[in-house]
Amino acid sequence: MTTVRRANRDDIFPLFEAMSLQFSFDLPEDEEKREDWKNRIIETGGIDRGMVAEDGDLIVGTLGSFDLDMTVPNGSIPCAGTTWVSVSPTHRRRGVLRQLMSAHLAEAVEHGDVIAALWASDSAIYGRFGYGRAIDAVSIELDRRGARFRNSMPSPDRIEMITPEEAASALPPLYEHIRREVPGAFARTEPWWRHRRLRDTPDRRDGNSALRTAVSVADDGRATGYAQFRVESKFDGAHSADIVHVVELLGSSPASWSALWSIVLGLDLATKVKARFRPLDDPLFEYLTGIRRVDRTLTDTVWVRVLDVERALTSRAYSEPGALTLAIADDMGIANGTYRLGWDGHRIDCSGSSGPADLEIDVSDLGVALMGRPRFSASVLAGTIDGSMDAAALADRMFAHHRAPFCPEVF
Numbered sequence: 001m002t003t004v005r006r007a008n009r010d011d012i013f014p015l016f017e018a019m020s021l022q023f024s025f026d027l028p029e030d031e032e033k034r035e036d037w038k039n040r041i042i043e044t045g046g047i048d049r050g051m052v053a054e055d056g057d058l059i060v061g062t063l064g065s066f067d068l069d070m071t072v073p074n075g076s077i078p079c080a081g082t083t084w085v086s087v088s089p090t091h092r093r094r095g096v097l098r099q100l101m102s103a104h105l106a107e108a109v110e111h112g113d114v115i116a117a118l119w120a121s122d123s124a125i126y127g128r129f130g131y132g133r134a135i136d137a138v139s140i141e142l143d144r145r146g147a148r149f150r151n152s153m154p155s156p157d158r159i160e161m162i163t164p165e166e167a168a169s170a171l172p173p174l175y176e177h178i179r180r181e182v183p184g185a186f187a188r189t190e191p192w193w194r195h196r197r198l199r200d201t202p203d204r205r206d207g208n209s210a211l212r213t214a215v216s217v218a219d220d221g222r223a224t225g226y227a228q229f230r231v232e233s234k235f236d237g238a239h240s241a242d243i244v245h246v247v248e249l250l251g252s253s254p255a256s257w258s259a260l261w262s263i264v265l266g267l268d269l270a271t272k273v274k275a276r277f278r279p280l281d282d283p284l285f286e287y288l289t290g291i292r293r294v295d296r297t298l299t300d301t302v303w304v305r306v307l308d309v310e311r312a313l314t315s316r317a318y319s320e321p322g323a324l325t326l327a328i329a330d331d332m333g334i335a336n337g338t339y340r341l342g343w344d345g346h347r348i349d350c351s352g353s354s355g356p357a358d359l360e361i362d363v364s365d366l367g368v369a370l371m372g373r374p375r376f377s378a379s380v381l382a383g384t385i386d387g388s389m390d391a392a393a394l395a396d397r398m399f400a401h402h403r404a405p406f407c408p409e410v411f
């Protein structure tokens, strides 16, 4: 029989060993490197609120949970960042994931998290646990030499290339300022920056250059955004054919976006620029004249699961005044109930209701709407939620947000 319990720090090696088969990585062998790696895991979090599934003494299922503070439209809420989900091939399809998920979500509720969120390895897995497809993103690959900017491109900020030491002090406050405007982005702790974002040892480079960092700077000397990228050195016959890999690129104003994309697309010896998981409203898509020349792959990225309906719905702003009664179904029994949501332009109210519902939705639909890209009308059209098209259209207008949700990094 398989049982689930809370993970602890002594589980770090066996837990990651159990995971390594599913996620195809190897743990460090050298004693010093193992210690260093273990400390990084402890400092960046995930283990203390994690779960392990055991068959006897053997770990056969794993799950980690990061303490995140995630942006929603005009707010920020505590979020359990679900991660490290794996079940050994020897124990698949016997309900081990369901056991892990039940324990994880119960722990997150007790901890006071308003939502849980994750990057799914496969989009078919998490809907059944109440997670909704909240954030889509576009991975791009473009031929730099064919790329033309529109004449209306805003005049760019100045660009400064900075050292890794300068990046370590400049990027965290800049990121924190920017992420508060972007639903789906989350706060980064100092160890998170050090270990996950700025650490640039050769094993992190995949054979490419060290991390380059460009900062955009406004006329008054303020840093306005940054781009981190690596260059893959390549040749096509006698010609350089480098590939620029964008690691992170975040602007805060038209002038910063235009400066950052200009520098990334302006490296003469490169033929290609690749960037994974860009936001749907990335200004790059507005700047280019020949958008069809960009290979774009649309994919789901972060899935969001509401745990506390009242706190979730009162933590964000709405785009239009209105009142809605939502009947929420939740197979896991965490967020089900009927709620009346009202926004009169000044005050948000959300409380349990016994009235008839305008829309009957699944908790996963609420996770989607919460982050600002609701699909109520599309779902009524498809018949996957019940209610009138008028109510769905009102809900879409209320929940819509002017910024596309975007999570800049895989966790």
Ligand SMILES: CC(C)(COP(=O)(O)OP(=O)(O)OC[C@H]1O[C@@H](n2cnc3c(N)ncnc32)[C@H](O)[C@@H]1OP(=O)(O)O)[C@@H](O)C(=O)NCCC(=O)NCCS
Residues within 6 Å of the ligand: 022, 023, 084, 085, 086, 087, 088, 091, 092, 093, 094, 095, 096, 097, 098, 099, 119, 120, 121, 122, 124, 125, 128
């Ligand atoms: C995905 C994974 C964790 C599932 O574990 P599992 O213990 O076999 O899952 P369970 O038996 O608890 O299944 C729970 C439900 O999910 C479904 N399910 C599980 N894996 C699925 C998959 N890959 N695709 C579609 N459905 C899946 C099951 O059919 C079951 O549905 P039901 O409750 O409606 O009957 C496991 O296959 C795995 O480790 N895969 C490789 C690593 C991975 O992809 N991890 C996810 C990272 S985000």
